[in-house]
Amino acid sequence: MTFVLGGARSGKSRHAEKLVSAFPAPWTYIATAEAFDDEMRERIEHHRARRDSGWLTLEAPLDLADALARVADGQPVLVDCLTLWLTNVMLAELDVEAETRRLAETISRPRGPWFVVSNEVGLGIVPDNALARRFRDAAGRLNQMVAARADHVLFMVAGLPMTIK
Amino acid sequence: MTFVLGGARSGKSRHAEKLVSAFPAPWTYIATAEAFDDEMRERIEHHRARRDSGWLTLEAPLDLADALARVADGQPVLVDCLTLWLTNVMLAELDVEAETRRLAETISRPRGPWFVVSNEVGLGIVPDNALARRFRDAAGRLNQMVAARADHVLFMVAGLPMTIK
Amino acid sequence: MTFVLGGARSGKSRHAEKLVSAFPAPWTYIATAEAFDDEMRERIEHHRARRDSGWLTLEAPLDLADALARVADGQPVLVDCLTLWLTNVMLAELDVEAETRRLAETISRPRGPWFVVSNEVGLGIVPDNALARRFRDAAGRLNQMVAARADHVLFMVAGLPMTIK
Numbered sequence: 203m204t205f206v207l208g209g210a211r212s213g214k215s216r217h218a219e220k221l222v223s224a225f226p227a228p229w230t231y232i233a234t235a236e237a238f239d240d241e242m243r244e245r246i247e248h249h250r251a252r253r254d255s256g257w258l259t260l261e262a263p264l265d266l267a268d269a270l271a272r273v274a275d276g277q278p279v280l281v282d283c284l285t286l287w288l289t290n291v292m293l294a295e296l297d298v299e300a301e302t303r304r305l306a307e308t309i310s311r312p313r314g315p316w317f318v319v320s321n322e323v324g325l326g327i328v329p330d331n332a333l334a335r336r337f338r339d340a341a342g343r344l345n346q347m348v349a350a351r352a353d354h355v356l357f358m359v360a361g362l363p364m365t366i367k
Numbered sequence: 368m369t370f371v372l373g374g375a376r377s378g379k380s381r382h383a384e385k386l387v388s389a390f391p392a393p394w395t396y397i398a399t400a401e402a403f404d405d406e407m408r409e410r411i412e413h414h415r416a417r418r419d420s421g422w423l424t425l426e427a428p429l430d431l432a433d434a435l436a437r438v439a440d441g442q443p444v445l446v447d448c449l450t451l452w453l454t455n456v457m458l459a460e461l462d463v464e465a466e467t468r469r470l471a472e473t474i475s476r477p478r479g480p481w482f483v484v485s486n487e488v489g490l491g492i493v494p495d496n497a498l499a500r501r502f503r504d505a506a507g508r509l510n511q512m513v514a515a516r517a518d519h520v521l522f523m524v525a526g527l528p529m530t531i532k
Numbered sequence: 533m534t535f536v537l538g539g540a541r542s543g544k545s546r547h548a549e550k551l552v553s554a555f556p557a558p559w560t561y562i563a564t565a566e567a568f569d570d571e572m573r574e575r576i577e578h579h580r581a582r583r584d585s586g587w588l589t590l591e592a593p594l595d596l597a598d599a600l601a602r603v604a605d606g607q608p609v610l611v612d613c614l615t616l617w618l619t620n621v622m623l624a625e626l627d628v629e630a631e632t633r634r635l636a637e638t639i640s641r642p643r644g645p646w647f648v649v650s651n652e653v654g655l656g657i658v659p660d661n662a663l664a665r666r667f668r669d670a671a672g673r674l675n676q677m678v679a680a681r682a683d684h685v686l687f688m689v690a691g692l693p694m695t696i697k
Contacts, residue, residue, distance in 0.1 A: 207689065208489075209489030209490035209507070209655070210503050210504065210507055211489055211504050211506070211507020211508055211510075212489060212507060213511050322490050322690070323490070323492045323493070324490075324491075324538075324540035324542055325374070325490035325491060325654075326490060326492060326653060326655060326657065327656060327668055337492070338492055338541065339541050341541070342541020342542060342690075343541055345541075345691075346541065346542070346543050346690050348690070349689075349690035349692055355690065355692060357689050357690075359372065359514075360372055360514035360520065360522075360531075361510075361514050362514055362531045364531050364694070366694050367692050373654075374653075374655040374672070375654035375658070376654055376668065376669050376671070376672020376673055376675075376676065377654055378676050487655050489655075490539070490655035491655060491656020492656065499657050502657070524537065524652065524679075524685075525537055525652070525687075526676035526679050526680060527685060529687075
């Protein structure tokens with residue numbers, strides 16, 4: 203399992219797509235995004251336009267562990283991305299720790315070349331509002347958990363991967 | 368062309384100045400900052416005080432590609448910085464994509480040792496307001512574009528350069 | 533002296549504790565946190581629960597240089613963390629530059645294996661309010677100063693250390 207971590211517009215998804223495409227098709231794209239508003243719809247389209255055929259898309263705004271369980275053995279997978287999944291889990295007022303643990307179990311036993319994308323959000327100033335601070339803490343813990351279980355961890359800066367594990 | 372990327376107060380400008388000064392004078396400093404208010408004026412003075420004679424200063428809050436075109440062949444150049452230039456382009460309501468493309472063309476054909484400084488702004492929590500999100504996206508795309516065209520990319524952390532390309 | 537820098541929830545404290553514990557006990561933990569509110573109290577407890585016996589705790593929300601001066605020669609020390617100390621110094625309206633300089637002098641002459649933890653806060657979007665911008669600038673300058681004096685500097689991402697010096 204390869205964990206691709208980076209900031210906004212750091213080229214995470216694009217780089218992860220490139221890595222997945224090095225394996226033979228078909229590839230499974232597990233999208234965690236939900237098209238809440240125009241801005242989000244635009245972002246999703248922007249991402250979708252970049253991928254060509256050969257991709258199967260699963261939408262998993264919440265049941266990410268289930269979606270991964272449905273993937274066939276040996277199949278290349280791109281999960282894009284954990285940060286949106288965590289947002290959805292928090293908005294749905296699910297138990298973040300329990301959901302994180304369930305995801306951790308699935309992710310720590312990949313059944314093929316799995317690539318997981320996530321945002322680093324903890325390198326700015328402390329946010330004003332308590333919800334943003336809770337999110338930042340939860341995202342940091344989630345990223346640590348996934349990085350600990352990953353075989354490879356890449357940190358993307360300006361489209362360039364730094365290998366940190 | 369060397370791209371020096373980093374956070375606020377990460378020592379980007381200082382490090383880039385050191386790298387430029389390793390070449391024989393005169394050096395050209397292309398400043399994108401505008402002294403809008405006291406805070407900005409203070410920052411500009413703080414930067415200026417660090418540079419001694421031997422520097423030619425061009426002010427290019429918007430016409431960065433033109434300023435670069437005016438630099439003599441072989442001349443060492445420091446562009447400080449792309450993030451302020453992008454801010455100016457957005458505030459002036461110019462076409463960000465067109466301006467970015469024009470800059471990319473100029474920058475990808477350096478006619479001497481050129482050093483370009485920029486801020487990484489995408490590693491914090493998602494900003495509340497839509498303009499800040501648009502800026503963050505545009506800055507990320509600009510940084511990726513420049514990094515892709517650079518011969519060397521440095522990521523500054525606490526005054527220390529990490530070589531990422 | 534080893535400087536452990538990273539974002540929120542990047543595993544800085546945990547990693548620094550592991551490094552300190554590799555030395556023989558007793559270890560000195562210098563806490564800069566003050567339990568202002570429930571959220572902060574919870575964070576402090578969360579940190580405390582991770583450390584077992586063998587640790588001596590000094591509280592130094594402001595007099596960090598004094599606390600370090602009281603540590604016996606050869607004693608392993610963990611300072612956690614500089615960012616909270618800086619917050620306290622600014623809230624107490626002390627002279628940030630003078631306090632920073634005093635700390636720099638003490639820290640540049642470690643009398644044992646000293647580990648200093650700090651947050652990187654400059655990689656997000658420019659904060660809206662002037663106080664946050666002042667804090668961000670001061671934190672960046674402090675981190676640069678400590679990194680320049682450190683024998684080793686680690687940058688933590690998702691629980692993984694990157695050696696940058």
